[in-house]
Amino acid sequence: MTFPTRQAASPTALDDGPRAAADPTDPADEAPPAAAPAPAEPADGVLLDGVLKRYGPQTVLDVPRLHIPRQSFTVLVGPSGCGKSTGLRVVSGLETPDAGTVTINGRDVTAEPPGGRGVSMVFQDFALYPHLTVEQNIAFSLRLAAKHDRRGGPNRAEIERRVADACEMLGLGPLRRRRPGQLSGGERQRVGLARAVVRRPEVLLLDEPLSALDAQLRQHARAELIRLHRELGNTVVLVTHDQLEALSMGTHLVVMRGGKVVQAGTPTDVYHQPAHTFVATFVGSPAMNLHEVDVVTDAQGSGLRAAGLRATVPTAVGSDRVLVGWRPADGELSSLDGDADSAGPAGPGLTVTGTVDVVEFTGDSAVVHGIARESAGGGQDLKWTVVIPARRPAPAVGARVAVHVPPAHLHFFDPADGHRLGDGS
């Protein structure tokens, strides 16, 4: 079995089927060879091609190519200032890119006005018109369309029907005559959604729509959005800085940093095969453990040796120094008490030892923070975290423990640039 020596950050096509609302005959579902340089085929969904956006000297968005498949629920995720909101605004037309094109379902909309692109957007603050009632807010775009196009636009009966449909879909019936100032946060969010879906957009853009809600409501709203996506069957692009939201809601994830796409793929791909240490530590909580270690070759073969750490390395990792990573949930904790000199269980994979520093109880699990002191001096202490089910007794603080991670759950990265190496098995 061979491994590509480096799996580069690949902002190319995300061509896996959408989780919920997939149309099995959708051409976007047929996976083309991922490595092929993408030709300018008329892609379904949203395609950003060579998009560049600068504010003064600062480049806030630099996307050589990003394909958001039709009918997917795509989440742009990254820390604040990573360009995700700018990306969304470029798709909406509220921002004009300095270079590149935006294509929606095969139609180049780069020069189209925001209102003519078939996109609608829910803003972070919902941006409801405060002087209009819920009903008038929702009907606003339809009334304008009727005015602009007296023959082709919707007539009064159709507006009334579509507003009623949107209200029903989002449970706004009793609130139709209220003004935004009289609504709670969750209700405002639903009005914002109703106003966006009433136009039947090809692409629905959501700019951190959950961040203004309190934690309890957010959980509920997440499920609501997934259900809405299933009912509408259109393309949804959501922006969030919350990686948990991204993992739980998206059928596709686009992880961004510094205006660039670091990795794009399904949530499982991004979670299990992070293309870069940034993705590895940003996605998943608690963050992935990363240790920078020399690769040594001795009588036992190639492997990693450091104070409190021992691991096997797949041959594909052709490097003398690597960052080895493992998720806290993938580690198996065992006690070393009474066997202070043991290096822990042997076998392929990675074993770290150390003493328990802090134990956080989180309800259904506990997070154990361990530390392996660098006894030889000169090096750094090895710190790690591991998640154990709460049913198991948590180790006492100060206890000596070992954690074993099977080889399939190890991730290797280039310490120089953070890119993924090999495949860890």
Added chain:
Amino acid sequence: MRSPDTVPATTATTAAPPPARPARPGGRAARGARAAGRHTVLVLTAVALLFPLLWGLSGSFKPGADVFGANPVPVPATLENYRFALEDFPIARLMLNTFVTAISVTALQLAAGALAAWSFVRFAHRGQRAVLGLVTVALVVPPQALIIPQFLMISHLHLRNTLVGLVVPQLSTCALAVLLLREHIRSIPQTLLGAATLDGATHGETLRLVVLPLLRPALGAVGIIVFITTWNEYLWPVLAAPSPEHTTIQTGLRLFANQEGPDYGPLLAAAMLATLPVVAVYLLASRRITDAFLQSGLR
């Protein structure tokens, strides 16, 4: 009469509740003394400000022989001055002229101010600061400095003693309206304008359907300032419309002057009547006016 409680809900976006007063040290007695001192100052200021008005009010009820007397209370009192002002003097005509002038100037300044302010926020990206600087300069240029060129202009255009000649040059002071409305438009969240754009609204529709309705409190406040200023304007009507048929009330009060000097009793009575509309505006919209001055920083 509109009570202050019935202002539209949108006022809430501009009139934030005053921040809670921080607790100050000191006992109850010290607090009481401070409050007493503060109130003394306020009462004295109010009396000083009110004195000319009250003296004029008192004088307007005094018979001719008593006008120069030192008695602050008009005893014996008479309504003769008011009868004279209302019957032998074209006060209704002057009031109507003033009202039409003030309303026209207010409407035109609001229209110009709203359009200019919207352009500043929406369109002027390059050179915005330079143009804004010019508008600010226009704000600080004393109106008197413009009076001679404006007078020459309307004279050449044969617009003296016309409503147009009286009204249009008073638009030269609309810088205040532009700047105040610009501040208010800027306080409208960008996302709201973005939502209107995405909903397919043109620039004009966004202004008409979203911005202006949200600007109503600000338009009211600015309108009140402009209305009162125009009502009280003296110098420009003297020059632009000196004839009794076309001039405004403030200028018209001069008509009481004769060879022996002003006839003070009827003059004061007419002045009191001329103040009534302004007082009425204050009474009806005192909350708005306070907001207007607080927001304009003109305290």
